[in-house]
Every structure is written in C-alpha cells, then in structure tokens.
Amino acid sequence: MNLETINADVVILGGGSAGTIAAIKAKEKNPDASVVVLDKGPIETSGAIGRGMDALNIVASPGYSTPENVVEALTKVTEGVLDQETAYVLGEKSFQVIKDLEDYTKRKPGDLFPIDENGNYKVNYLHPVDHPLYLAMDGEDIKRGLAKRVRDLGVKVFDFTPAVKLFTTDGEVSGILAFNIRTGQKYLIKTPTVIITAGAAGKFGLPRDGYLSGLYEFPGNTGEGFSLAYQAGAKLINLECFQTNLLMKDFNGPACGYVVIPRGGYGVNALGEKYWTHGYWSGDMFLAVWREFTEGRGPVYLKMDHLPEETIEGLEKILWGTERTTRGLFHEQRGEDYRRWDSVEQGMEEITLCSGHSMSGIKVNKYAETSIPGLYAAGDCASVPHQYLTGAFVFGSIAGQRAVEYAKSHKTKEINADLKEVIEEIESPIKLEVGLSVQDVEYKIRSKISQYLTPPKSDPLMKKLLWWIDRIRREDIPRIKVDDYHNLIKVTEVKSILDCAEMAAKASLYRTESRWGLGHYRLAYPKRDSEWDNKWVVIQKNQETKEMALSKETVPPHKWKFEERLEYEYPVFNLNIGKGYVPPENDNRDSWIEEKVKREGFIIPKRIIPGGKENE
Known part of the structure; x- marks a missing residue:
C-alpha cells in the first residue's frame, strides 16, 4: 500500500504564516518534541506571504494604540458578533510579533518596520475607528526567514505533502493521512495534536475572467482547513459572512487599497467622486461599491495621482515588488500610470471565506483551541475576525505552545478507521x-x-x-x-x-x-x-447521522462596551416597473403537435423524479 507510519507529538497542516510560527514556538518550548509540518509546496514560498508582505494590518503599538483599541475596532467591524477575549489577545500579543519578525529576518528596528523620533513603532490610520493600528513593513524576506528557523530547529518538514484526512478516536485527535503529490508516497502520522493552518477558502467563487488560479488569495488555499475540521466534527462559525473582494480589474490580484489608503489614496467612482467615507475592507465599504455599480457610476478606481512623486514611487516598489511581481508588467502593457486618476480600475471580482480579511472559520477560543480535544487552528481558517497577518502569527504562536504542552500529557489514541478503504476512496x-x-x-x-x-x-x-x-x-x-x-x-x-x-x-x-x-x-x-445581535451561526457535522447541523450560539459576554455597528443602512427599493402589454391567450391544446406525436410514434422517455420513483 506504499504507506509509511510516523509518530509525532504535533502535526501542523499548512506551512504558511501561522504554520511556520506554530512549528517554531512548539519546538522552542519543547526541543525534544517531534513536530511535523505538511504543505502542498516548499515552505520557503508557500502561503499568502510566500513573496513577502508589506504591512501588519492590525497592531497595538505602544505610544499610539492599545489592545483595547484593537477590541474596539473588531467590535465595530463585526457588529458585535465577536469573542472580545480573542480580540484582546490579538492586540496584546501583537508587539511580540514585531520583535519575532525582526529576529527571524535579522533586521533592526527602523529597517523592517518604521519608528518615530521617540523609538516607537509608527502606526497609521486605516480602520474605521479613531486609533492608528496599521504598521507598514518592508517584508519581502519574512517567509524565507521563518522557513529557515523552522528547518534550523529540526522540525520535520514534508514539502509537497498535503493532508487529506484527519482522524479522531472517541472524539479526540488521533492522526493524519497525507501523500506526496509528486511521488504518491503516503504517510500515516499518529499524533495526539493537530494544528490546522491551511489558510482561507481562497478558491471559492470564480473570478470573472474564468482563470482558476487567478485570484486574490493564495491559489493553494482551497478550504481544506474548513473541510477537514468539519468532517472531523469541529464547530465552524460565520460561514454566512462572505469576503466580497474588491480587486484590480482583470489582474485578479490585490488592488492594494491597504497599501495606498494609509498613504493618502482613496477610492473614486467613474465620475471621479469619492464614493465612501473610508477604505477599510468592511462590509459597509463593499456595500458602497455595489451601490456605485447598481446606480450606474461604475467602474470604480483607486486614486493616487494627487500623491507626491516620492510616495508614488514607493507604492510602485511595494505593489510591483513585495505584492505581485507581475503587476508592474500588467500596467506597462496597458499603458497605465499611477499618476493618472483612473489607472487602477477595480471590480467586485470574487467571493471567498476568510477570517483574516473577514469573519468565517473554524471556531477557536483565545487559546486557539477548537471544539475537538487536541485540535487547534490558526490563521485565515480560524475564526478570529479581521486578524490579518498579525493574527496568524499571534494565534499560530499560541497554538504551537499549547499543542506541544497538550502532547506531553495525552497519549496518542489508536486510529480505528479502515485505512485501506480510506486510501482506496482517495485514490479512486x-x-x-x-x-x-x-x-x-x-x-x-x-x-x-x-x-x-x-x-x-x-x-x-x-x-x-x-x-x-x-x-x-x-x-x-x-x-x-x-x-x-x-x-x-x-x-x-x-x-x-x-x-x-x-x-x-x-x-x-x-x-x-x-x-x-x-x-x-x-x-x-x-x-x-x-x-x-451577538449571535453566531454554528455549523457542525453530526458524527452519527453524518448530517450537517446548524444552530444559534451567543457570543461570550462583552467585557468592553464599544460601538457595535458601522455607519450604513441597507437600501429600500421601489421596483415598480409599471404594467406591461398583456397579449391575447392561445388555446393550450395543440392538435397539430398531438397528431404529430401519435403519427410518428414518439416515445416519452422515463425519467426519475425526486423520491426515486419513475414517471411514466
């Protein structure tokens, strides 16, 4: 059966941002632990930051903002549907992320991240609150720095080897099945703990140009984290909250409003008018874009022509270098220039499921624990809303440390599945x-x-x-x-x-x-x-009936009283289109076609109707 069996203390599914930091923290906490990372590709370039990253989009930076400010921002953009404890931990631990990244990339303060005259990390305004939480970054090499630390610590890395089955025994984690997509070698990894860091459901809706891999998220993120957790019986929440991506038209990559807007750019409609009050990726802004198209003022653009030349050149470095290296060529071939107001056309090109940029994911608490003992989740597939890259690092770190401690006191349970049957189904x-x-x-x-x-x-x-x-x-x-x-x-x-x-x-x-x-x-x-208000929709697979169960669950009581809504209203439609022409009625019996059927002996085929019965 070409199956190799491995024993491990911690297995991490996905070698992106959250996965690599989880491996590092687990191994640093217990150097003797056997830690395994599985990924579809090489961890040096896998995940959403494989090419690098230009910012930590939500950070509590001393001198500028506090963890409570992070709680306020997330309470507002989630309209109160939030476990505030997770938001507080996100803010509280964000400063350590800064120091970790400087360490892993061998960069000094002021080089990787900007600092002010007092030595504080200088954050800018972006979120729809009166507190600056956006920290710029010159981070083209952060993923390679993380990958190097993972390998230097002796973590077992299986490149090109994604997980395809999560096993539980008596409701607890017991193992993982994976295979190498180049050789077909299969691995059964017995373990008491698994950390799912498999990213967003990036391949979800289809971009309008039809390219299967031309999308905003990393193309390898296809919702396996959501699916593996669901099939194993874990709870998921907020799957009804879609990330409705506003992307650069035809390029299907980030329009990079998060790069441009904190530096003075903004969105305008086809008339050159600013169409909304802010540029944060929240549902009210997307609703405003939808309105522009519905009322005939699309397309919309990301306006930069009013910015200083030095700023525009800096934006080109980030957008054409750190973000997507093909973007500069795309603009060149179209004769586009950021010094013209209408050079970055945007469109509502696709929908995805993501917690990093939205809210949907595997339900976790502030310890990155799911509803299944031994199963943790972090990053864009975990339910901490609007956590971005900061959250991947914060909760990836927590997951790695908690999982390796859990493994100390929990023996691996025997896998009671029929492995031959599972493998035959996968390989069919x-x-x-x-x-x-x-x-x-x-x-x-x-x-x-x-x-x-x-x-x-x-x-x-x-x-x-x-x-x-x-x-x-x-x-x-x-x-x-x-x-x-x-x-x-x-x-x-x-x-x-x-x-x-x-x-x-x-x-x-x-x-x-x-x-x-x-x-x-x-x-x-x-x-x-x-x-x-303050209600989650919870999805969980019934392990006995195999049916999908949905329920309503109240979020934990809020410790902080902040605004729980954004400043927008849903439109009221008047779609009365008047009375149309009413034609005279024809006879519903057609003797001509009835005679044709009889004369030519046409046989009406049998067809199956709902319920499995044949309709004669």
Missing part, C-alpha cells in the same frame, strides 16, 4: 480509465458558487446551489479521472470547495437577517434583526 480517480477532468469539475462548481451565492443573496438561488452541490457530488465527483498525484490533490480541493459552498449557503439561509454590509446582504430579509 487515478485508477479510473476514463472520466471527467478535475479542472472542468472545479470550474463547474466555482462558477455555480459565483452565480448563486454572490451577494446580494437570493434565497431561491442559494437553494438552487444546494441542488447543484448534491448533483455534483453524486454525478461528477465519482467520475473524475486524473493521471498523476499532482492532479489527485485537486480532487480533494474540489471536495473541500463543495463542503465550503454547502456550509456557506446553509448558514446564509439560517441567519434570517442582513448584516455586515454586503457580506451577508440577504434580499429576503434586507435589514438587521436585533434577535441576531
């Missing part, structure tokens, strides 16, 4: 002689997600998507044919996307209100309902 696409291409099936489900889930949300469309999900699972997934293990992992990705789509649609139908601006704008319930 590679054994088929003929079938569908995995790329076609991925295109199919992601195009359906964009068609039926993109806000404003329509109940009939979301129900139709659930019909499509069931049909694709029954008819398409069993017929996928792949020729190698690289494409075999894409089958797992498609299954994860299906799981995420089902959770998102059902959660959206369950929450009977609109909230978070465009993030959950539901046309059947087009306003907030106080009954849903």
Whole structure:
C-alpha cells in the first residue's frame, strides 16, 4: 500500500504564516518534541506571504494604540458578533510579533518596520475607528526567514505533502493521512495534536475572467482547513459572512487599497467622486461599491495621482515588488500610470471565506483551541475576525505552545478507521480509465458558487446551489479521472470547495437577517434583526447521522462596551416597473403537435423524479 507510519507529538497542516510560527514556538518550548509540518509546496514560498508582505494590518503599538483599541475596532467591524477575549489577545500579543519578525529576518528596528523620533513603532490610520493600528513593513524576506528557523530547529518538514484526512478516536485527535503529490508516497502520522493552518477558502467563487488560479488569495488555499475540521466534527462559525473582494480589474490580484489608503489614496467612482467615507475592507465599504455599480457610476478606481512623486514611487516598489511581481508588467502593457486618476480600475471580482480579511472559520477560543480535544487552528481558517497577518502569527504562536504542552500529557489514541478503504476512496480517480477532468469539475462548481451565492443573496438561488452541490457530488465527483498525484490533490480541493459552498449557503439561509454590509446582504430579509445581535451561526457535522447541523450560539459576554455597528443602512427599493402589454391567450391544446406525436410514434422517455420513483 506504499504507506509509511510516523509518530509525532504535533502535526501542523499548512506551512504558511501561522504554520511556520506554530512549528517554531512548539519546538522552542519543547526541543525534544517531534513536530511535523505538511504543505502542498516548499515552505520557503508557500502561503499568502510566500513573496513577502508589506504591512501588519492590525497592531497595538505602544505610544499610539492599545489592545483595547484593537477590541474596539473588531467590535465595530463585526457588529458585535465577536469573542472580545480573542480580540484582546490579538492586540496584546501583537508587539511580540514585531520583535519575532525582526529576529527571524535579522533586521533592526527602523529597517523592517518604521519608528518615530521617540523609538516607537509608527502606526497609521486605516480602520474605521479613531486609533492608528496599521504598521507598514518592508517584508519581502519574512517567509524565507521563518522557513529557515523552522528547518534550523529540526522540525520535520514534508514539502509537497498535503493532508487529506484527519482522524479522531472517541472524539479526540488521533492522526493524519497525507501523500506526496509528486511521488504518491503516503504517510500515516499518529499524533495526539493537530494544528490546522491551511489558510482561507481562497478558491471559492470564480473570478470573472474564468482563470482558476487567478485570484486574490493564495491559489493553494482551497478550504481544506474548513473541510477537514468539519468532517472531523469541529464547530465552524460565520460561514454566512462572505469576503466580497474588491480587486484590480482583470489582474485578479490585490488592488492594494491597504497599501495606498494609509498613504493618502482613496477610492473614486467613474465620475471621479469619492464614493465612501473610508477604505477599510468592511462590509459597509463593499456595500458602497455595489451601490456605485447598481446606480450606474461604475467602474470604480483607486486614486493616487494627487500623491507626491516620492510616495508614488514607493507604492510602485511595494505593489510591483513585495505584492505581485507581475503587476508592474500588467500596467506597462496597458499603458497605465499611477499618476493618472483612473489607472487602477477595480471590480467586485470574487467571493471567498476568510477570517483574516473577514469573519468565517473554524471556531477557536483565545487559546486557539477548537471544539475537538487536541485540535487547534490558526490563521485565515480560524475564526478570529479581521486578524490579518498579525493574527496568524499571534494565534499560530499560541497554538504551537499549547499543542506541544497538550502532547506531553495525552497519549496518542489508536486510529480505528479502515485505512485501506480510506486510501482506496482517495485514490479512486487515478485508477479510473476514463472520466471527467478535475479542472472542468472545479470550474463547474466555482462558477455555480459565483452565480448563486454572490451577494446580494437570493434565497431561491442559494437553494438552487444546494441542488447543484448534491448533483455534483453524486454525478461528477465519482467520475473524475486524473493521471498523476499532482492532479489527485485537486480532487480533494474540489471536495473541500463543495463542503465550503454547502456550509456557506446553509448558514446564509439560517441567519434570517442582513448584516455586515454586503457580506451577508440577504434580499429576503434586507435589514438587521436585533434577535441576531451577538449571535453566531454554528455549523457542525453530526458524527452519527453524518448530517450537517446548524444552530444559534451567543457570543461570550462583552467585557468592553464599544460601538457595535458601522455607519450604513441597507437600501429600500421601489421596483415598480409599471404594467406591461398583456397579449391575447392561445388555446393550450395543440392538435397539430398531438397528431404529430401519435403519427410518428414518439416515445416519452422515463425519467426519475425526486423520491426515486419513475414517471411514466
């Protein structure tokens, strides 16, 4: 069966920001522990910061802001649907992130991050609160610095080896199944603790240009973290809150408002008018963009032409270097220049599920613990809202330290699954002689997600998507044919996307209100309902019936009393379009076609109707 068995104390699923920091902290806390990292690629370049990063988007910097300011910002942008303790920990531990990154990259204060004349790390305004929380960074080499520290500490790194199954025994973590996408070598890793750091459900909706990997998030982030946790029985929350990405049109990469706006840029409509009060990626801003298009003032642009030349040159360095190296060439080929107001066209190109830029994810507390003993989660797949890169490092660190301590006092339980059956099911696409291409099936489900889930949300469309999900699972997934293990992992990705789509649609139908601006704008319930204040929608798989269960859960009591809403309102429509022409009625009996059917002996085929019965 080509299966190698390994014993480990801690296994980390994903070698991005949260995964590498978790490995470092676990190994530093217990150098004797066996720590394993699994990733689809080499950890030097994997994850959302594989090319680097230009800022820590939320930081409590002494002299400028406090952890309470972070709590205030997150309370406001989540409209109160927040575990404030996690927000406080995010702010409290953010300063240590700064020092860790300087250490890992061998950079001095004032080099990696800006400092002021008093030696404080200088943060700027970005969030819709009166406190500066945005810390710029010249961080092209931070991922390589993290990866080097991981390997130097003796962590076992399995590059090109993603996890495909999370095992639990008696409700506790017991192991992981993974395979190398180049060689097909399979690994069964027995462990009492797993940390899921697999990133956002970045491949979710389909960008309008149709490119499967041309998207805002890292293309390797396809929701496996969400799916693995769900299938194992963990709780997930806020799956009805979508990240409605405002991206650079046609490029499908970051429009980088977070780089430009703290330095004086802002968004304008096609008339050159500023269309909203702030540029933070919250639901009210996305709702404002939607309004511009709906009322005929699109497209929208990111305006920079009024900025000093030195600032524009600095933005080009960040946007064309640290962010996406192809972006400068993209502008050059189109004859675009940031010194013209309309050179960065933006569009609402896709939807994703993410906690880093939004709210959705695996439910965790301030210790990064999930609802399953031994299972931790951190980064964009964990539920700490609007945590960004800072949160990945903060809760990745906590997860690594807590998990390695948990492993000390908990023995690994025996895996009671039928491994042969599990592996045969996973490998079945590679054994088929003929079938569908995995790329076609991925295109199919992601195009359906964009068609039926993109806000404003329509109940009939979301129900139709659930019909499509069931049909694709029954008819398409069993017929996928792949020729190698690289494409075999894409089958797992498609299954994860299906799981995420089902959770998102059902959660959206369950929450009977609109909230978070465009993030959950539901046309059947087009306003907030106080009954849903401070309430999570919780999704969990019933391990006995295998059904998806949804419930309402109240967030922990708030310790700090801050504003729990953003300054926006949902629109009130008047769609009376008048009375149309009413034609005379035809006879509903057509003797001509009836005679044709009888004369030519046309046989109406049998068809299966819901319930499995044949319709004669």
